Amino acid sequence: xxxxxxxxxxxxxxxxQYAREKMILFDPDAQLDVTEIGDGNVNYIYxxxxxxxxxxxxxxxxxPTARISDAFVLSTDRARIEANMLMLEYKLAPGLVPLLYKxxxxxxxxxxxxxxxxxxxxxxxxxxQTFPLxxxxxxxxxVNTLLLTTDIVLDHKExxxxxxxxxxxxxxxxxxxxxxxxxxxxxxxxxxxxxPNLDWITQNIYQDKELRLETAKIKFDFLTNSQSxxxxxxxxxxxxxxxxxxxxxxxxxxxxxxxxxxxxxxxANLIFAWANGDATLDAKAERARYLGWVEQTLMEVVDxxxxxxxxxxxxxxxEISAKEPGFREWYLNGVLRDTAAVAGLELCRRIIGLAHVKxxxxxxxxxxxxxxxxxxxxxxxxxxxxxxxxxxxMSFLNTLKKTATLYSM
Ligand code: SR1
Ligand code: MG
Numbered sequence: 001x002x003x004x005x006x007x008x009x010x011x012x013x014x015x016x017q018y019a020r021e022k023m024i025l026f027d028p029d030a031q032l033d034v035t036e037i038g039d040g041n042v043n044y045i046y047x048x049x050x051x052x053x054x055x056x057x058x059x060x061x062x063x064p065t066a067r068i069s070d071a072f073v074l075s076t077d078r079a080r081i082e083a084n085m086l087m088l089e090y091k092l093a094p095g096l097v098p099l100l101y102k103x104x105x106x107x108x109x110x111x112x113x114x115x116x117x118x119x120x121x122x123x124x125x126x127x128x129q130t131f132p133l134x135x136x137x138x139x140x141x142x143v144n145t146l147l148l149t150t151d152i153v154l155d156h157k158e159x160x161x162x163x164x165x166x167x168x169x170x171x172x173x174x175x176x177x178x179x180x181x182x183x184x185x186x187x188x189x190x191x192x193x194x195x196p197n198l199d200w201i202t203q204n205i206y207q208d209k210e211l212r213l214e215t216a217k218i219k220f221d222f223l224t225n226s227q228s229x230x231x232x233x234x235x236x237x238x239x240x241x242x243x244x245x246x247x248x249x250x251x252x253x254x255x256x257x258x259x260x261x262x263x264x265x266x267x268a269n270l271i272f273a274w275a276n277g278d279a280t281l282d283a284k285a286e287r288a289r290y291l292g293w294v295e296q297t298l299m300e301v302v303d304x305x306x307x308x309x310x311x312x313x314x315x316x317x318x319e320i321s322a323k324e325p326g327f328r329e330w331y332l333n334g335v336l337r338d339t340a341a342v343a344g345l346e347l348c349r350r351i352i353g354l355a356h357v358k359x360x361x362x363x364x365x366x367x368x369x370x371x372x373x374x375x376x377x378x379x380x381x382x383x384x385x386x387x388x389x390x391x392x393x394m395s396f397l398n399t400l401k402k403t404a405t406l407y408s409m
Contacts, residue, residue, distance in 0.1 A: 002021060003017075004021065004022065004106065004107055006106065007107055009044070009063045009064070010061055010107070010109075012034045012035075012036065012046070015048060015059055016032040016034045018059065018107065018109075019032055019034075019057065020032065022111075023048075023057060023101070023102065023111060025055050025057060026048075026055065027050075027053075030053070031050070031051065031052065032048050032049065032050055033048070033051060034046050034047070034049075035047050037058075038060070038067070040067065041066055041067055041068035042062075042068070042252060043061060043062050043067060043252065044060065044061045044062075044063060044067060045058060045059075045060045046059045046060070047114060047116065056114040056116065057101060057111050057112070057114055058098075058112050058113070058115070059109055059110070060079075060109060060110055060111075060112070061107065061108060062074070062078050062079040062082075062109070063076070064076060066174075068355070072174065073170075074170045074171065075170050077108075077168075078168065078171055078252040079103070079105075079110060080105060080108075081166060081168055081171075081251070081254050081255075082250070082254070083100055083103035084103075084165065084166075085166070085231075085251035085252075085254040086098065086100045086112065086251060087100055088145075088149075088229070089141075089248065092144045092148050092149075093140060093144040093145055095245075096137060096140065096141045096246060096247060097141075097247060097249075098112045098240075098247050098249060100112050101113070115247055117242060118241055118242045118245065118247060119240065119241060119242065120236075120239070120240060121134075121240070121241040122235070122236040122237045122239075122269070122273075122357065122359065124241060125236060125273040125276070125359070126273075126276055126359055126362060128286070128290045130289075130290065130293040131241055131243060131297075132293075133243070133244065133246065134241065134246060134297060135296075135297045135300035135301050135304055137245075137246035138239075138246060138301060139301060139304040139305045139308050141246070141248055142234075142259075142263060142266070142305055143305060143308040143309050143312050144312070145229065145231065146228045146229075146230065146259045146262060146263075147309055147313065147316065149228050150228045151322075152316070152317055152318070152319050152322050152331070153317065153318055153319075154318075156319075163226050163256045166254055167255070168232070168253065168254060171252060171255070172232075172253075172257075174253075175222070175232065175253065176219065176222065176223065178349055178353050178354065179346065179353075180215060180218065180219035180222060180345060181215075181219065182349070182352075182353050183205065183345070183348040183351075183352040183353050184205060184206065184215045184348070185206070185212065186206070190353075191353055191354065192352075192353065192354045192356070193351075193352055194351075194373060196366060197351075197370055197373050197374070200370075200374065201351075201377070204378075205348065205352065205377060205381075208381070210385060211381055211385065214341075214384050214385055214387075215345065215384060218341045218342075218345065218384070221338065222257055222258060225257065225258045226257070227256070227258050227259055228256065228257070228258070228259045229254060229255075229256055230256070230257045230258070230259065230261050230262045231248065231251050231253070231254060231262050232251065232252075232253030232254050232255055232257065232262075233265070234261075234265045235266075235346070236270075236273065237250075237357075258335075258338045259335045259339075260334075260335055260336075260338020260339040260340075260342050261342050263301075263302075263305060263335065263338075263342070264338065264339045264342025264344075264345070264346060265342060265343075265346050267298065267301065267302065267339060267340075267396060268342070268344075268345075268346035268380075269357070269359075270294055270297060270298045270301065271298070271343070271376060271400060272347075272350065272357050272360060272376065273359055274291060274294040274295065274400065275360065275372040276359040276360070276363065276372070277290045277291050277294060278291060278375070279368040279369065279371065280363060280368070295397055295401075298397055298400075299392075299393030299394055299396070299397055300393065301393065302336070302339070302392060302396060303393040306392070309332060309335070310332070333391060336390055336392075337387045337388050337390065339390065340383040340386075340387040340390035341383065341387040343380070343396070344379075344380035344383035344384035344387070345380070347376045347380035347383070348376075348377060348380050351376060351377060352377075360372055360373060371407045371408075371409065374407050375400070375403050375404050375406075378403045378406065379399050379400050382399050382403070383396070383399065
């Protein structure tokens with residue numbers, strides 16, 4: 001009998017005991033240091049370290065509610081989804097995902113490689129660090145995990161088995177509400193708007209009927225388009241990075257959905273990084289260095305994704321109908337259109353909804369924050385309403401830069 005034979009939400013001392021008992025990495029009498037290192041919204045993340053041997057591990061446990069608020073009651077099955085997704089991504093995108101050591105379906109936790117030599121990308125970006133290999137790494141990750149789990153490549157029965165395995169209703173509901181609905185219709189009355197921007201957002205977002213209609217259409221794409229096995233929360237807080245390495249973490253929101261959900265999230269979160277640099281960097285050379293890198297990376301993410309997706313299509317396509325001339329162009333144009341739509345949604349929801357990003361909330365000067373928010377929201381509206389027009393990296397950047405000129409410093 002072990003206290004870990006039945007599920008409970010662990011405290012720090014339980015995590016140490018768990019690691020000693022369940023992880024062969026550690027001696028049963030090892031002196032372990034445990035710290036909670038997660039600042040995410042959903043799960044609890046601990047670093048367990050044995051100072052004597054120097055060995056360490058990350059343990060992540062799913063609680064019965066979201067870490068951010070007990071109002072989100074969530075199935076602990078998300079730990080199974082995360083563990084399986086990490087293993088699959090590790091195979092499809094080697095080197096870009098941490099190694100999973102163990103999944104425990106009783107305690108609803110997993111143990112994985114400690115990435116303490118990496119940093120959370122959002123934090124590094126908010127310090128205006130740059131990562132020249134990021135566009136290459138993230139596009140390889142997205143092409144490999146996204147294209148290779150579609151009907152283009154997989155036997156359709158095998159794909160349907162994956163659809164079943166990754167049914168994730170409660171986490172999808174969070175996305176349906178927080179990303180697709182509430183930024184435009186605050187029907188749960190939990191939006192959290194920077195007060196000086198409330199009137200502007202009411203007028204320009206809530207009261208924009210065309211925008212609301214387009215977001216309703218896009219929501220139904222997320223609900224019904226089982227195109228590919230998506231990460232489902234691919235923002236810069238879900239990425240560990242150092243100059244020569246990028247590791248994608250936190251796939252608990254994984255499900256079948258539109259490819260553009262993942263690509264659009266990366267685009268939007270690079271735009272948040274740009275908005276933070278624009279708001280906080282005054283020195284000309286420093287501004288040019290950082291914003292130049294973000295702009296280049298934004299374009300490369302879209303364009304490298306397109307090129308690599310095409311090449312991977314040539315190597316991997318199995319579906320007979322997908323070989324019809326013109327089909328691939330139609331499919332990829334749709335992916336880029338969805339990328340624009342989701343980039344717009346993510347930009348809106350992180351400013352209007354309850355789950356913010358530090359890139360924006362850490363801007364202390366009120367005028368600068370208002371400008372940053374309005375640039376993001378105005379560009380977002382164009383990405384959503386004119387989503388068909390976004391077919392390369394330059395088109396995304398042009399809208400961002402043009403929008404920035406509308407709002408004075
Ligand atoms: C209740 S969860 C809020 C947000 O945090 C996660 O990281 C997802 O982005 C989700 O939408
Ligand atoms: Mg997360």
